[in-house]
Amino acid sequence: FTGRVNLKKKDELSANCLSENNLLDRSVVHLDVDCFYCQCEAIMNPYLASRPFAVGQKHIIVTSNYLAREVGVKKLMLRD
16 A cells, blocks of 8 residues: 555545545555465466365365356355
8 A cells, every 4th residue: 555644634634535636536446365365376286277176274165266166165164
């Protein structure tokens, strides 16, 4: 995250937040970190990149790649 923060009086800050010019200064970032562990495994083992697979911990599935999600694998499912 890079940005600047201007410390102003409370009233000035509220007025600036509501102005139309500041709407263009904002950014929204959406990260799908749910699939992060699967992406890391696929990078380390390219054999997995084209196959559905999941990452588990103890007795549950922590996450799965998109191919596994298409066949019904979901996080927090019990592992066999």
